[in-house]
Amino acid sequence: MYAETGSQWNVAELEDAAHRHLISPAEEMSKLGTSGGRPLFTSADGIYIRDSHGRTLIDGPGGMWCTQVGYNSQPIADAIAAQALRICYNSPWYSINGPASELARRIAAFAPGDLDHVFFTTGGSSAVDSALRFMQFYNNVLGRPDKKAIICRIDGYHGSTHLTAACSGRAGNRPNFDLALDNVSFISAPNVFRRPRGMSEEAFLDMLVAEFEERVETLGPENVGAFLAEPLLASGGILIPPKGYHRRILEICRRHDILYISDEVVTGFGRCGHWFASEEVFDIVPDIITFAKGVTSGYVPLGGFVISDAVLARVSGENARGSFYTNGYTYSGHPVSCAAALANIDIIEEKGLLAHVREIAPYFQEEIRKLGELPLIGDARGTGLVACVECVTDPDAEEATDFDKEVALRVDRYCYEGGLIVRPIGSMCVLSPALIITREQIDDMMAILRGSIVRVQDELKAEGRW
Template identity: 35%
Template sequence: MPPLSNVQQRDIDSVFHPYTPLHKLSETGTLVIDHGKGVFIYDTQGNEYIEGMSGLWCAGLGFGDEELIDAATEQLRALPYYHLFAARGTEPAIELAEKLKELAPVPISKVFYTSSGSEANDTQVKLAWYYNNALGRPEKKKIISRQKAYHGVTIMAASLTGLGPNHKGFDLPVDGVLHAECPHFYRNGLEGETEEEFTARMANSLRALIEREGPETIAAMIAEPVMGAGGVIVPPKGYFPAIKPILDEHDIMLIDDEVINGFCRTGNWWGAETHDMVPTTMSVAKQLTSAYAPLGAVMVPDDIYQAFVDYTSRLGTFGHGFTYGGHPLGCALGVKAIEIYQKRDILSHVRALAPLFERRLTGLTEHPLVGEARFSGLVGGLELVADKATKRAFDPSHGVGAKVSSLIEKRGAILRPLGDTIAMCPPMIIKEDELNALFDRLEGALDEAEGWVEKEGLRG
């Protein structure tokens, strides 16, 4: 390894990095990003990369968008901060809430602001508890999530997350969180089972979980339309239409986590529309502002909000909120981002590029390292396997996904390894030639990784 640069050493000396093998930092160093423009980012050494993950699934309009920069500057000059506590309001918070209500795929009455997707999903649980207390059902509090789900990193959101690294060492998950089976047909389908039969089995398994736990103890189920950090897992045919009647039968709310899926990413405004999901409430963040400022939100229907109104008349106030929830900068950027999505017709652009994205991604299933390609709109994943015929995975200790990611980086592109799944989520403004360049670099990295796998004898 070359010696660390001054800025890398300063970084390691002072910054506590999330989602990072901390014990390796002094050897590997860090990639310090200096600036970005369009779909490209540039490190402090001047190297250019196609940012194939939109940062963390969030910079849908890319980097350096002048309209967003102008909107932020204008808002900072007018009102750099205010809060929504104690019946205060700001025009950006009002306007953004109005826009979200108009865009929502189901009737929404009110928008509650947070600073992030984790806070939004954490709030969803508190609201579900509060709602059932309001209705005199104090025992109806458990939350169903799913194995391989990702819903954030606060104590409750990380408990909802169905990924081992988010639990190990943190004494998680907390009590009251249930994890249903992961609806991943490629990995969890039985031999000879059709996708429709798999969906029916997943629905029956959910019903059995509810009946085993007692529906009178379960408040809600939370689900991403497409499961992001768990491996870009696209639901099997008919999955949400199959589970919704079961939830309705047992009076269990369905919380739609749109934090990654929302705002045109899957080829519709909402992942729920793409995958036939009819939610009770919704969580949004990330592309809400195209990541130009932190902001999240929870969207609730009128019957639930009215239950809150009635309950607070007994309690005296609604005792929940965040200092930066509804921050005027974030809300102004949310308003502008939605305006840009609409006037530039980003939705049509995503739909126009989706066939190329699908063709290039599925074409990689011919590669000896690739077991499955998964996609929805402009989000996708490649699952790497040791044996294509049997779907046998590599030993996780080999770090094959991480190796492919590092090889892609050397070719001038950023993608994210989720174990041995390579995730792709490019800015939605990406052009056809840029998307082809991204795939060309990925193909080159896969070819080099195949040579490495063979040389090291990693197939076992």
């Protein structure tokens, strides 16, 4: 079945196999086993991807926020192959390997502050899960068994393990799953666009900070172990907090000895023009930074967290009290994945992609903001090479309506027909292209997106629905 016909896969057989046997993430169960669902992609190069019908499309979401250096990188492929032939696996429980050791050194070198030690996992969910488990371990070793509460945000997303899913405030991820945990507490999303009517951004910031401080007091500072936060809420709709938000929250965390975990699974490795966004973009040095996605540009799975020496010092050496941080995975520090990450970092450095993002991102954001002038778009926002436009059909509605979501899906469909993949999240169309994107490719992307939005506007008016 998985044989090639000339240079092409047997597409019909592969699609049949998927329909008969494959369960995909976020599977709509009423359509399980039916045709006409997700497209089959067959090849890719740079920022472009091709489907089984021969269409070449701009990959607007960059895979899933992760294809930093683009598709079809020979150096990464060579690094993967060479390491697989050298040593494809070692057990992390009783041995180490060269790529993991070197990758830890390199990540520590560009992490902010004293974040100097790295723990590797298999992806973003396991990275965040491991960081939260470290918080539990840490407070147990320190003799604070009750200091385990985790404060998270509505509309945040942190993963698909039981613990990380319970910490994820996106409503769409929660139905039909048992995710309620007594020690997880949610506060408001820093959604500037949806702030209370008539409230200034400065007043909104004060409200958010006051809510966090009140929640800490309500739970009891002696019971709160961590604040878990993406620098910007990615899957929640590219929500950029008001300026100063993270620093003011961090100050409260420091005052109450609460670990600040910055979830940079999306924003790390160049997405915002820096290796990590926490310090350079959002002005904080957290206790822990989680990462995944862009660390290998999506070529193979890898994730992890990098942690402060000051935090580690409290539970290591003479302070260890005989403890073991026994959390781990069969594929922690996998040599092939780490070799891919090292090659990926080399490419980012050699091609100057961090500087390229900082140079081209203002143009990307300017073009996104221009789309906000269209009548159907209520807000256009972003930072670095991540952005979204939010469809709003009723300006008086306080939150996105089902019709807004239907409209966004229609925009998504027309974009695909026009040669652009966007990621529809509720009423929003999200873009996070590869870091190698050029000004001309941004123009192509925006032309397709604009044309699709205008087409939907015209159709809605003709249908008398808007």
